Amino acid sequence: MLPLEKPQQVHRALAWQGEIPTYNIYTFGIAGERFFRELKEHGRFLGTRCPACHLLYVPPRIYCERCFASLEEWVEVPGRGTVFTFTLAYYDLDGRRLEHPDILALVRLEGAHGGVLHRLGEVEPGQVAIGMPVEAVLKPPQERRGSILDILYFRPTRR
Amino acid sequence: MPLRWTVNEFRGTPLRESDIPEGRVLSVRWDPNARYAWDAGIAIGRFLQGLKEGRILGVHCPSCRRTVVPPRIVCENCFRPLTQWVPLQDTGTVQTVSVCYVNWDASRRREPEFPAVIALDGASPGCGILHILGEVTPQTVRVGLRVRALWKPPQERTGAITDICYFRPL
Amino acid sequence: MPFRRVAVVGAGMTRFMRRALETPKELAFYATRMALDSCELTLKDIDGVILGSAPDAFDGVHRKGEYLIDGAGAFRKPVMRGYVGGGTGVWAVIQGWYHVASGLFDTVLVVCEEKMSSCYPHPQGAFNAIFDHTLERPLGTNLLWIFALEMHRYMATYGITERDIALVSVKNKRNGLDHPCSHVAGNITVDDVLQSEVMAWPVKRLDVSPTSDGAVALVMACEEKARRITHKPVWVEGIGWCLDTSYWTNRDLAYPVYVEKAARMAYKMAGIVDPRKQIDIVEPYDPFDYKELHHLEGLGFARRGEAPDLIASGVANRDGDLPVTPSGGLLGVGNPIAAAGLMKVAEIFWQLRGEAGKRQVPGKPRRGLAQAWGDLMQVGTVVVLGI
Numbered sequence: 001m002l003p004l005e006k007p008q009q010v011h012r013a014l015a016w017q018g019e020i021p022t023y024n025i026y027t028f029g030i031a032g033e034r035f036f037r038e039l040k041e042h043g044r045f046l047g048t049r050c051p052a053c054h055l056l057y058v059p060p061r062i063y064c065e066r067c068f069a070s071l072e073e074w075v076e077v078p079g080r081g082t083v084f085t086f087t088l089a090y091y092d093l094d095g096r097r098l099e100h101p102d103i104l105a106l107v108r109l110e111g112a113h114g115g116v117l118h119r120l121g122e123v124e125p126g127q128v129a130i131g132m133p134v135e136a137v138l139k140p141p142q143e144r145r146g147s148i149l150d151i152l153y154f155r156p157t158r159r
Numbered sequence: 160m161p162l163r164w165t166v167n168e169f170r171g172t173p174l175r176e177s178d179i180p181e182g183r184v185l186s187v188r189w190d191p192n193a194r195y196a197w198d199a200g201i202a203i204g205r206f207l208q209g210l211k212e213g214r215i216l217g218v219h220c221p222s223c224r225r226t227v228v229p230p231r232i233v234c235e236n237c238f239r240p241l242t243q244w245v246p247l248q249d250t251g252t253v254q255t256v257s258v259c260y261v262n263w264d265a266s267r268r269r270e271p272e273f274p275a276v277i278a279l280d281g282a283s284p285g286c287g288i289l290h291i292l293g294e295v296t297p298q299t300v301r302v303g304l305r306v307r308a309l310w311k312p313p314q315e316r317t318g319a320i321t322d323i324c325y326f327r328p329l
Numbered sequence: 330m331p332f333r334r335v336a337v338v339g340a341g342m343t344r345f346m347r348r349a350l351e352t353p354k355e356l357a358f359y360a361t362r363m364a365l366d367s368c369e370l371t372l373k374d375i376d377g378v379i380l381g382s383a384p385d386a387f388d389g390v391h392r393k394g395e396y397l398i399d400g401a402g403a404f405r406k407p408v409m410r411g412y413v414g415g416g417t418g419v420w421a422v423i424q425g426w427y428h429v430a431s432g433l434f435d436t437v438l439v440v441c442e443e444k445m446s447s448c449y450p451h452p453q454g455a456f457n458a459i460f461d462h463t464l465e466r467p468l469g470t471n472l473l474w475i476f477a478l479e480m481h482r483y484m485a486t487y488g489i490t491e492r493d494i495a496l497v498s499v500k501n502k503r504n505g506l507d508h509p510c511s512h513v514a515g516n517i518t519v520d521d522v523l524q525s526e527v528m529a530w531p532v533k534r535l536d537v538s539p540t541s542d543g544a545v546a547l548v549m550a551c552e553e554k555a556r557r558i559t560h561k562p563v564w565v566e567g568i569g570w571c572l573d574t575s576y577w578t579n580r581d582l583a584y585p586v587y588v589e590k591a592a593r594m595a596y597k598m599a600g601i602v603d604p605r606k607q608i609d610i611v612e613p614y615d616p617f618d619y620k621e622l623h624h625l626e627g628l629g630f631a632r633r634g635e636a637p638d639l640i641a642s643g644v645a646n647r648d649g650d651l652p653v654t655p656s657g658g659l660l661g662v663g664n665p666i667a668a669a670g671l672m673k674v675a676e677i678f679w680q681l682r683g684e685a686g687k688r689q690v691p692g693k694p695r696r697g698l699a700q701a702w703g704d705l706m707q708v709g710t711v712v713v714l715g716i
Binding site: 014017018019022023024025026027028030033036040145146147 | 188191192
């Protein structure tokens with residue numbers, strides 16, 4: 001059975017159907033607020049550096065998870081990096097088959113520790129490879145809202 | 160020597176209620192859209208079937224001699240299987256009751272509702288179920304009130320706790 | 330005793346807030362870092378981490394324990410998360426205790442965090458799923474029902490009035506004025522409570538603690554380490570916990586027998602035979618004002634139905650013979666569920682060390698008790714601390 005297959009014949013069991021009708025609104029936190037404001041307003045990527053552990057966190061954090069120092073050194077990083085790993089998703093969230101697969105990639109930004117999960121665009125599935133240099137394509141400034149979706153996708157770096 | 164603990168160290172950035180809707184801080188919304196079909200299971204399945212037939216069923220434990228409702232397949236006192244099904248009365252005594260003016264999402268109700276724990280006649284003392292009282296007012300509800308179930312007409316029953324519309328004073 | 334002595338050696342917390350900008354991880358970091366700083370330790374000194382957090386639905390992260398770990402100082406360390414609803418904050422300390430007492434670890438962090446404000450339309454909506462899905466939720470339940478029903482049963486059984494109960498809210502909100510982390514303190518009167526909006530009678534708005542965001546952290550250590558870390562270790566003298574049946578409509582709602590059982594377990598371990606005489610400060614769980622009374626009775630500080638006398642006579646005031654909730658508690662500081670329970674243990678820690686600032690109870694208290702409560706009104710968790 002596919003993991004996305006829905007439970008069948010629910011009507012045959014004596015069951016009470018219902019939902020937990022809550023939803024969530026998340027704030028981005030101290031580090032997230034600054035990161036996404038910078039992306040929205042200036043189209044720039046920011047990270048925080050831990051001088052002791054020689055790590056550059058992108059997305060940024062206010063503390064180093066390894067030595068627990070408060071991180072106060074903010075640095076700009078370029079919106080480009082390499083594909084660390086990727087997958088081709090042939091089903092959507094409701095289990096429907098997609099004609100063109102979604103290309104999802106973990107992109108490691110240049111010089112950074114960690115990475116950004118996003119879609120790849122302007123590339124055919126067969127051309128994607130681990131290690132491929134990619135760059136972020138942002139929405140036009142007036143459409144940006146301060147969200148991960150302000151990045152449309154990453155595409156192969158144009159030289 | 161440890162540092163002195165001082166009040167200046169408490170951190171946190173409180174927001175106002177309006178900061179999110181008015182966009183002063185960034186945020187993202189997520190709807191889990193989590194829908195469920197909760198199986199009634201063995202004991203409650205049989206209990207619901209009883210309700211459909213207009214009967215409230217309990218189970219008797221021959222070991223600790225309690226008759227409990229809601230029914231269950233194991234006695235939590237003795238950890239023995241419960242297999243003796245006993246029909247209970249549809250009358251009982253209010254153990255406790257509230258006059259509730261709020262909904263699940265903390266919004267206000269215009270008319271209150273009256274959730275109560277009702278100890279059913281035929282079950283061991285203090286063995287009750289949760290239900291709603293009807294045909295009462297904030298002035299007339301009280302602990303110790305004797306009540307009887309008001310059933311839906313047989314053809315409208317679905318095998319659910321709501322096959323009992325509410326309990327009303329005898 | 331077959332186990333090692335364990336002490337609390339450091340504590341930290343964030344402000345409690347209705348809505349925080351910080352992410353849950355960031356809140357956990359503030360509290361954890363403060364706890365480490367307070368005893369001059371670093372992450373390298375920590376062998377394991379205990380996380381306490383109530384339902385995932387509040388933060389809206391369905392692996393909340395794992396999500397929190399880097400903010401809680403648990404990066405690549407043995408970490409475990411425990412959960413017994415509102416009882417979690419004290420339960421986390423119990424877990425910290427047995428990980429050290431057993432000899433498995435020498436030092437642990439105990440971190441509790443809650444960010445309830447993420448949950449819409451109201452955190453109560455997430456709580457609603459604690460009711461039985463087939464027998465109860467179809468009736469249109471809401472969380473306040475169980476509190477209202479229990480409070481009414483307590484009042485009816487012992488002839489206690491809303492006025493008797495309101496005194497708890499007045500005391501705790503007043504005590505909270507001296508807590509720098511509070512977001513719900515105030516000088517109110519009994520009449521303010523009685524005249525506040527009825528939510529689910531007998532529960533009125535000022536009988537209830539708020540929903541809050543916040544985090545609290547403790548550092549616990551074995552005796553040998555504790556004595557090197559600080560000259561003022563606060564020893565865990567007793568622990569106890571107990572859960573009652575989930576069939577809450579079958580229970581005697583007027584008396585929390587499961588709290589009594591938890592307390593007896595802790596008292597036996599601590600060698601306490603008369604808690605009223607042998608314990609100097611109490612921090613019972615007070616999400617609602619009547620719960621403080623309920624718990625004082627379950628913990629053996631008053632006979633059944635007689636806890637209101639402790640409040641009315643002033644015995645429970647901060648300068649009374651048995652200060653009860655000198656922190657301000659959930660009613661006076663705030664209620665980020667698991668963190669609120671841990672805040673109560675932190676308060677005892679600070680009080681016994683004489684570091685509670687404006688909240689300090691006079692007379693150099695030597696022994697205190699913190700208790701939490703939760704799930705479907707069925708769990709009691711108790712810790713006795715002493716110097």
